[in-house]
Amino acid sequence: xxRTEVELVEAANTTFYETMERGDFDELSSLWLDEGIxxxxxxxxxxxGRGEVLRSYALIMAxxxxxxxxxxxVKVSLAGDTALVTCTENxxxxxxAEESGELGPLVGQLVVATNVFRRTSDGWKMWSHxxxxxxxxxxxxxxxxxxx
Amino acid sequence: xxRTEVELVEAANTTFYETMERGDFDELSSLWLDEGIxxxxxxxxxxxGRGEVLRSYALIMAxxxxxxxxxxxVKVSLAGDTALVTCTENxxxxxxAEESGELGPLVGQLVVATNVFRRTSDGWKMWSHxxxxxxxxxxxxxxxxxxx
Numbered sequence: 001x002x003r004t005e006v007e008l009v010e011a012a013n014t015t016f017y018e019t020m021e022r023g024d025f026d027e028l029s030s031l032w033l034d035e036g037i038x039x040x041x042x043x044x045x046x047x048x049g050r051g052e053v054l055r056s057y058a059l060i061m062a063x064x065x066x067x068x069x070x071x072x073x074v075k076v077s078l079a080g081d082t083a084l085v086t087c088t089e090n091x092x093x094x095x096x097a098e099e100s101g102e103l104g105p106l107v108g109q110l111v112v113a114t115n116v117f118r119r120t121s122d123g124w125k126m127w128s129h130x131x132x133x134x135x136x137x138x139x140x141x142x143x144x145x146x147x148x
Numbered sequence: 149x150x151r152t153e154v155e156l157v158e159a160a161n162t163t164f165y166e167t168m169e170r171g172d173f174d175e176l177s178s179l180w181l182d183e184g185i186x187x188x189x190x191x192x193x194x195x196x197g198r199g200e201v202l203r204s205y206a207l208i209m210a211x212x213x214x215x216x217x218x219x220x221x222v223k224v225s226l227a228g229d230t231a232l233v234t235c236t237e238n239x240x241x242x243x244x245a246e247e248s249g250e251l252g253p254l255v256g257q258l259v260v261a262t263n264v265f266r267r268t269s270d271g272w273k274m275w276s277h278x279x280x281x282x283x284x285x286x287x288x289x290x291x292x293x294x295x296x
Binding site for chain 1: 183184185186188190191192193194196221223225226227228229230232234235236260262264266275276278279280281282283
């Protein structure tokens with residue numbers, strides 16, 4: 001596995017979140033593959049194709065005044081021209097201002113994501129994003145119901 | 149895109165769910181790649197590597213008396229040796245019997261999944277599974293807050 005290639009994938013993954021933070025819809029559009037893409041936002045159904053996926057980001061950006069992602073546990077798995085990235089998104093976000101010049105209330109959210117990238121002649125492009133809410137710690141599965 | 153190849157991927161995806169329905173841990177283990185795998189169950193944090201991933205399935209199988217998946221909206225996107233499958237899992241499941249010979253109460257659940265497969269000399273193997281609860285219909289995002 002090429003170290004440099006992993007770094008390029010990590011950079012593409014970071015760029016995805018920084019573009020969301022800046023609310024730059026045009027750049028976000030350029031980060032995705034031309035076809036075959038899919039996206040699942042936390043709690044949402046599946047969105048398929050550039051039309052549905054990009055429209056969802058336009059809606060999210062229109063309703064988000066402020067958003068910041070603190071990424072942890074970023075892991076990259078490379079195979080051929082595909083890269084699979086998992087990470088934890090520690091999100092701080094706020095809706096549109098309730099009064100002129102003020103942010104809406106800030107909300108913290110814990111989301112885990114699987115991001116799939118394809119290597120193209122124009123760099124690593126997003127093929128799939130799937131984010132989901134973390135509802136419980138993994139330790140909680142270790143209960144006493146396991147048959148002995 | 150080869151029609152036959154898409155059918156093989158669909159078959160691998162179906163086999164994954166049928167193996168879960170049968171609770172066949174050994175076959176489930178054989179469906180995953182040897183390395184680089186990740187898995188996110190609905191509401192769970194990221195699990196990485198065969199140790200964590202397969203242990204989670206052993207725990208789930210031990211605590212699931214009955215599970216049936218009705219798959220809808222299965223979509224396959226192929227690129228090189230990687231296949232990306234999205235689908236909706238309409239799940240009916242029940243925990244261990246509360247009295248001898250009886251099932252626990254059956255629970256319905258709506259989950260959307262992104263499954264990533266790699267082509268190997270031994271057929272299509274799972275690289276990643278990410279399932280998440282559907283909390284709202286996509287129509288609900290079309291509110292009136294979008295700036296005109």
